[in-house]
Structure formats: structure tokens, C-alpha cells
Amino acid sequence: MKKIIVLLIFTLSLFAEYKSEYITKELLDSNIPIVDIRTPPEWQQTGLLKGAIPIMFFDTRGGYNINRFLQELNAKVDTTKPFAIICHTGSRTSLVGHWMAEKLGYKVISLKGGMDYATKVLKLPTYPLKQ
Secondary structure: OHHHHHHHHHHHHHHOEEEEEEOOHHHHHOOOOEEEOOOHHHHHHHOEEOOOEEOOOEOOOOOEOHHHHHHHHHHHOOOOOOEEEEOOOOHHHHHHHHHHHHHHOOEEEEEEOHHHHHHHHOOOOEEOOOO
């Protein structure tokens, strides 16, 4: 049994990948899904990047529901392929991205600087959250 568990962990780590990088035009043009893990008030305040998929991880009080998040993520994103995650400044995506890569074997790109960088530095347009 121990050998099976070790083999599973080793196999999972072969497929897992965590990257932390700034958003680029090439990334946007690549059609890699971008999951916006901010809160609904943040989505309403600043809007979303074009094509971003809003799935809250931490609520406004810092709480989270991993099962709910994973259920929604797996329903909306093919997690067998690389995808990116974004938050306000990149702090939350760094935590969540490491966890998803290490514990779940996902190929995750954490977008450094988050929406602050995307909208203030790159001046990328945002779009209102569709209710």
C-alpha cells in the first residue's frame, strides 16, 4: 500500500507545474483559461479581463470552501491542461497556485501583480461581471 501511495504522489508531481509570471499579450492571445479568484465585490468594482472565469476562492472575510471551489473549477476549466489564476495583486494566487500544483497536480500559472498590474500598468480593458 505504501508503494502505491508513493507512486501516486511521484506520478502526480511529474504532471504538476507551478509558474509565477506577469500577464502578457502572448498569454492572453494563447487562449489559456484565466480564473479570477477574487470576490464578487472585487469583480463588480473593477470588472474582469476579457474571457476570465470568475470563481471565488477566499471570501471577503478570508474564509474558503475548497470543495465548492474545486467543483466549480472542474465544471468550468479543463484542469488537465494549463490554466492561469489572477487576483488583485498576486498574493492569493501565489498561495492557491502552489497548493493546486503540489496537492492536486495541476499546471497553474499564477499571474504576478494581479489585476493591479493588468489594469494599471498594462492598461488592459475590463468588462463588467455578467450576472
